[in-house]
Amino acid sequence: MKKIAVFTSGGDAPGMNACVRAVVRAALYNGLEVVGIRRGYRGMAEADFIPMESHSVSDIIGKGGTILKSARFDEFRQKEWRQKAYDNCVKEGIDGLVAIGGNGTFTGAKLLMEDFGIPTIGCPGTIDNDLYGTDYTIGFDTAVNTALDAIDKIRDTAASHDRVFFVEVMGRDAGFIAMQSGIGGGAEDILVPEIPDSMDNVIESLKKGGDKEKPSHIIVVAEGEGIGNAHFIAQKAKEAMPNLDIRVSNLGHVQRGGSPSAIDRILASRMGIAAVEGLIDGKSNVMAGIIDDKVAFTSFDDAINKKKDLDVELNKMVEILNS
Amino acid sequence: MKKIAVFTSGGDAPGMNACVRAVVRAALYNGLEVVGIRRGYRGMAEADFIPMESHSVSDIIGKGGTILKSARFDEFRQKEWRQKAYDNCVKEGIDGLVAIGGNGTFTGAKLLMEDFGIPTIGCPGTIDNDLYGTDYTIGFDTAVNTALDAIDKIRDTAASHDRVFFVEVMGRDAGFIAMQSGIGGGAEDILVPEIPDSMDNVIESLKKGGDKEKPSHIIVVAEGEGIGNAHFIAQKAKEAMPNLDIRVSNLGHVQRGGSPSAIDRILASRMGIAAVEGLIDGKSNVMAGIIDDKVAFTSFDDAINKKKDLDVELNKMVEILNS
Amino acid sequence: MKKIAVFTSGGDAPGMNACVRAVVRAALYNGLEVVGIRRGYRGMAEADFIPMESHSVSDIIGKGGTILKSARFDEFRQKEWRQKAYDNCVKEGIDGLVAIGGNGTFTGAKLLMEDFGIPTIGCPGTIDNDLYGTDYTIGFDTAVNTALDAIDKIRDTAASHDRVFFVEVMGRDAGFIAMQSGIGGGAEDILVPEIPDSMDNVIESLKKGGDKEKPSHIIVVAEGEGIGNAHFIAQKAKEAMPNLDIRVSNLGHVQRGGSPSAIDRILASRMGIAAVEGLIDGKSNVMAGIIDDKVAFTSFDDAINKKKDLDVELNKMVEILNS
Amino acid sequence: MKKIAVFTSGGDAPGMNACVRAVVRAALYNGLEVVGIRRGYRGMAEADFIPMESHSVSDIIGKGGTILKSARFDEFRQKEWRQKAYDNCVKEGIDGLVAIGGNGTFTGAKLLMEDFGIPTIGCPGTIDNDLYGTDYTIGFDTAVNTALDAIDKIRDTAASHDRVFFVEVMGRDAGFIAMQSGIGGGAEDILVPEIPDSMDNVIESLKKGGDKEKPSHIIVVAEGEGIGNAHFIAQKAKEAMPNLDIRVSNLGHVQRGGSPSAIDRILASRMGIAAVEGLIDGKSNVMAGIIDDKVAFTSFDDAINKKKDLDVELNKMVEILNS
Incomplete structure (x- = not known):
């Protein structure tokens, strides 16, 4: 292996730049050349390559977003576009890829690998933490702390006005952000897709709050919650308990x-280094994750298809902590 | 004057606690007794008083919200409820009031003053900065920085994906928060109620961005913008320019x-002290504001009815800064 | 078990309040009474108890420091003072203790347990992360992020002036804070007590930086570093390389x-609940930690005496990331 | 005027980049060419110029430090070096300068102006706020909030341990940062060079704190305080009151x-635009400041030599707020 490429794809996540930096520096450390591909698979198909030196990634470890940019590129599902992308890589002399992103990113990488056999390792970059094969994904801890900071602020105003707030947080089909930010924010209730909820339970919880003379009440709602989104649930709650002063905030x-x-920067750095070392060791078609604080490689197949379980015991914590 | 009361009313704002603290400590410094009234005019009508000592306000200068709580109380428009409130004040031995809040708060204070002559001074506590008679209101600077921090974060993701974001910020009928956070956040366009805008101009600005190969674009929309809210404007923009990747975020x-x-804590402290000293000096029916860095008292009538102008020159700045 | 007490002792750490809250709420959830002991062992010896209800711990999950306060109390090494403390506990009807703190705290708890057999479980609360039996201690993640934020700020000024900064961080005899904040901050060098360093190596690293035309340079120095403190090392560096513009910042x-x-709040909540459940299950003389994301109880003896290893592989990362 | 140059000099301050951006964009808006000079006067003497386009200053409004870098250059006091600098400017076709910095920066600009008559306008960029001719300098508000955030954190630990903290903040010979961050942080005492203090007063204040059973105590000490630095004062206090648990923190x-x-970004933007418009209007040898929210030009002579007064009434506030 002489030259590798790194790119980011899918929704951006804080720490992606730290991962790009680690890939570049680890490649240079190991005597490899390295190029960046701008705007993910679109850039690969359009040959949007930029050479990366050590200084190209100076001062980006603390920067949000991704300097390599990201873009949707549905055309990559068609083999002719993957062919173009591969041809561009060959022309550039690239013999290994590091793909930073989530499910869709790894699906693209797997197809490319299956078509043309170019060695590829993924790094899990998504705030949703919904990837099997790693305890945490790059960006998750930052997103949780951002949501927590917002919940803390909303708590100020909820407490001042004895209000009920439904706060919707991101996470797609997974409740990780909701659960962590909700426990951290002392939420009275947390609604996640992994745990069946009902409006009856929500209303029960609101009534219990009223009984305890604890009139301000924060309910964190995961993006993928089964009952509906925060606005829908708030409206139903308002219908059932018209006297409550109910508000909705979608953090967006x-x-x-x-x-x-700190955790996301370190996680991203470890994964970036692991991906480069993995390529050098001949690994491919795998994601470099961290499990129990150790680097672990998981096949793209498993990373994409297996479901990472939310620890439902956490919900018990919510009940205890609201005693 | 022997005993005064302090209360917060209307929407809560960061710095209200710093103001409560200053009122309490300034009263004690001047040999006055001081009580807090919980939940604004509602608490006044329900005799929800709590004695305030120096330690009652320890460690609250940095706390958001209001420890005295706030509440809606539309009944205060009726004289019978104001009578009850006044009777409670008399029973408690209160001979002066400090009212922290906005327009509605001062309207209530003015009515009470006109009915019963109880000396009252207001402190401008609202994030909207929409009160005549003070350069800045308590909570405005914090709200602007909170909005700015959110815009900075949204810029990360906008730049990574070459996206257009419409970001809606608070401010009711005034564009102060939008203008300050928008300039601070380097927004490409800022839509405020004080300046007539049109969808044509918005689309012009978006097109200009495209011409300059500056594909990410943030447009800050004030809550009271005349064209419509951020969702509405975004939809219109999408119809006109379907190729753009447009998103909306309502900061809420x-x-x-x-x-x-820091500014809000100091402003709140100065105003709280000024209100107490004003009462001692025999002032009443006025708001204690800061104009050109000096304490200035403005009649409730003017504070409520006169319009504070947004410096429309700022809009020129936006144009220059996007050259 | 009918009534337990909770206290904090030793240096305060962010998340201690979240832990106190969890202990109180978990006790109530399990039908136990609970009291707080103010100022640690000193308060125990002076019978400074306060009853804790659910609302006693409202709104403290996000508060730094400890509402129960902490204090030095060297007298606790004498059995007569421990006797007094125990007698006070008996008089209060306390039949179980949760001790939140570090090494010294657990040593006190162990002595009390050995003398009088009162069941005690510890929760690891210290920013230093130097306790065996848990992957992370309460307060460590927050302290690392605080140090990281400072390093980011110092980087701004170092880069603007092409300066060298020696930044001293806390951690007592352990290098955990230095290592995490240093990697996160992109430090060019990290000096920790666990890894033998020499001034020659430090100067080598500074020279290497100069060669690469990377004139700004941040070296993170752990409190317990063997060569000396940051001021000492900076002075030696200045003697060896008088042309460098060298500054020192002790974060303090x-x-x-x-x-x-978020992590510290959740960690603290889990440990607090685990401690209460452990007491109910008849455990004692142990610390409730989290290892590989699962609750694990470790004897006070091991927690105090065994050394938690710093992953020295991390130092390899520093080298790679500065390629 | 066809082409101007902008540079930063002296200690860096947050908001300098926002000012550079405003100068560049305002120049382009007015049809001027603009170059950046790296590393201040040193770069001018060494012809370290870089052309600035609109995109050169993209995404820097929120960045600390200065992208143009700063450097000491004592040689500029010698006319031969100023001659070189001027010659380089002439060669580059520069017919106007915007100098962002403090006292030393303006002194250099004045000398250059007097020697060669090149039109120059200054923008006040220093965290110390010690420049006559502007209510606030660029960076001051950010520095105050950074100091305030640190004081808030120290308050957590001071309150938990009933400790006394002496916190030293920056500001050179001026007490602005100390006064604002101290009032904002609820400091029990604030020591600034503008107000004569004595150890007796400090000890008096500490004793008063003890009387009021308010054992935690924070004293903010300005860098230029007459009694001595924070370490010295703390030691004297310890000698006088050996029972107190006294600590020192130098924020650095x-x-x-x-x-x-937000304020610093807007201030910097306004001043940068004003400087360019001033040059176009034929102004020179002046600093562009903001007084009472309006742009005001002050001669370099006055900006350098006149003393900006600290509002000593603020000290009265400290006394009242600690009642």
């Missing part, structure tokens, strides 16, 4: 941005 | 919370 | 304060 | 870094 895209936390 | 209630900034 | 006590991070 | 260089606050 702020959760993707910001300077990465 | 986080803008009311959080630990107050 | 800010590292102990601040609102705890 | 973190105060210069970090992302600028």
Whole structure:
């Protein structure tokens, strides 16, 4: 292996830049050349390559977003576009890829690998933490702390006005961000897709709050919650308990941005180094994750298809902590 | 004057606690007794008083929200409820009031003053900065910085994906938060109620961005913008320019919370002290504001009815800064 | 078991309040009474108890420091003072203790347990992360992020002036804070007590930086570093390389304060619940830690005497990441 | 005027980049060419110029430090070096300068102006706020908030341990940062060079704290305080009151870094635009400041030599707020 390429794809996540930096520096450390591919698979198909030196990644470890940019590129499902992408890589002399992203990113990498056999290792970069094969994904800790900071602020106003707030957080089909930010924020209730909820339970919880003379109440709602989104649930709650002063806050895209936390920077750095070392060791078609604080490689197949379980015991914690 | 009361009313704002603290400590410094009234005019009508000592306000200068709580109380428009409130004050021996809040708060204070002559001074506590008679209101600087922090985070993700974001910020009928956070966040366009805008101009600005190969674009939209809210404007923009990747983020209630900034703590402290000293000096029916860094008292009538102008020159700045 | 007590002791750490809250709420959830002991062992010896209800711990999960306060109390090494403390516990009807703190705290708990057999479980609360039997201690993640934030700020000024900064961080005899904040901050060198360093190596690293035309340079120095403190090392470096513009910053006590991070709040909550459940299950003389994301109880003896290893592989990362 | 240059000099301050951005964009808006000079006067003497386009200053408004870098250059006091600098400017076709910095920066600009008559306008960039001719300098608000955040954190640990903290903040010969961060942080005492203090007063204040059963105590000490630095004062206090648990924290260089606050970004933008418009209007040898929220030009002579007064009434506030 003489030259590798690194790219980011899918939704951006804080720490992606720290991972790009680690890939570049680890490649140079091991005597490899390294190029960046801008805008993910689109850039690969359009030959949007930039050579990366050590200084190219100076001062980016603390920067949110991704300097390599990211883009949707549905055309990559068609083999002719993957062929173009591969041809560009060959022309550039690239003999290994590091793909930073989530499920969709790894699906693309797997197809490319299956078509043309170019060695590829993935690094899990998504705030949703919904990838099998790693305890945490790059960006998750930062997103949780961003959501927590918002919940703390909302708590100020909820407590001042004895209000009920439904706070919707990101996470796609997974409840990790909701659960962590909700416990951290002392939420009275947390609604996640992994645990069946019902409006009856929500209303029960609100009534219990009223009984305890604890009139301010925060309910964190995961993006993928089965009952519906925060606005829908809030409306139903309002119908059932018209006397409550109910508000909704959807935290939105702020959760993707910001300077990465210490954990995300270190996680991203470890994974980036592991990916490069993995390529050198002949690994491919795998994601470099961290399990129990050790580097672990998981096949793209498993990373994509197996479901990472949310520890439902955490829900018991919520009940205990609201005693 | 022997005993005064302090209360917060209307929407909560960061720095209200710093103001409560200053009122309490300034009263004690001047040999007055002081009580807090919980939940604004509602608490006044329900005799929800709590004695305040120096230690009652320890460690609250940096706390968001209001320890005295706030509440809606539309009944206060009826004289019978104001009578009850006044009777409670008399029973408690209160001979002066400090009212921390916005327009509605001062309207209530003015009615009470006109009915019963109880000396009252207001402190401008609202994130919207929409009160005549003070350069800045308590909570404005913190809200602007909170909005700015969110815009910075959204910029990370906008730049990574070459996206257009419409970011809606608070401010009711005023564009102060939008203008300050928008300039601070380097927004490409800022839509405020004080300046007539049109969808044509918005689309012009988006096109200009495209011409300059500056594909990420942030447009800050004030809550009271005349064209419509951020969702509406984004939809219109999408119809006109379907190729753009357009997103909307409504920052919501986080803008009311959080630990107050240095400026808000100092402003709140100065105003709280000024209100107490004003009462002792025999002033009443006025708001204690700061104009050109000096304490200034403005009649409730003017504070409520006169309009504070947004410096429309700032809009010129936006144009220059996007050259 | 009918009534337990909780206290904090030793240096304060962010998340201690979240742990106190969890102990109180878990006790109530399990039908136990619970009291707080103020100022650690000193308060125990002076019978400074306060009853804790659910609302006693409202709104403290995000608060730095410890509402139960902490204090030095060297007299506790004498049996007569431990006797007094025990007698006070008996008089209060306390039949179980949860001790939140570090090494010294657990040593006291162990002595008390050995003398009088009162069941005691510890929760590891210290920013230093130097306790065997848990992957992370309460407060460590927050302290690392506080140090990281400072390093990021110092990087701004170092880069603007092409300066060399020696930044001293806390950690007593352990290099955990230095290593994590240093990697996260992209430090060019990290000096920790666990790894033998020499001034020659430090100067070598500075020279290498100069060769690469990377004139700004940050070296993180752990409190317990063998060569000496940051001022000493900086002076030696200045003697060897008088042309460098060298500065020192000792981050100091800010590292102990601040609102705890999400991880610290969750960790503290899990450990607090585990301690109460452990007492109910008849456990004693152990610390409730988290290893590989699962609750694990470790004897006080091991927690105090065994050494938690710093992963020295991390130092290899520093080298790679500075390629 | 066809082409101007912008540079930063002296200690860096948050918001300098926002000012550079405003100068560049305002120049382009007005049809001027613009170059950046790296490393201040040193770069001018060494012809270290870089052309600035609109995109050169993209995404820097929120970045701490200065992308143009800063450097000491004592040689500039010698006319021969100023001659070189001027010759380089002439060769580059520069017919106007914007100098961002403090006292030393303006002294250099004045000399250059007097020697060669090249039109120059200054923008006040220093965290110390010690320049006559502007209410606030660029970086001051950010530095105050950074210091305040540190004081808040120290308060957590001071309150937990009933400790006394002496916190030293920056500001050179001026007490602005100390006064603002001290009032904002609820400091029990604030020592600034503008107000004569004595150890007797300090000890008096400490004793008063003890009387009020308010054992934690924070005293903010300005860098230029007459009694001595924080370490010296703490030692004297310890000698006088050996029972107190006294600590010292020198906040150090973190105060210069970090992302600028909203106010600093707007202030810097306004001043940068004003400087360019001033040059076009034929102004020179002046600093562009903001007084009472309006742009005001002050001669370099006055900006350098006149003393900006600290509002000593603020000290009265400290006394009142600690009642």
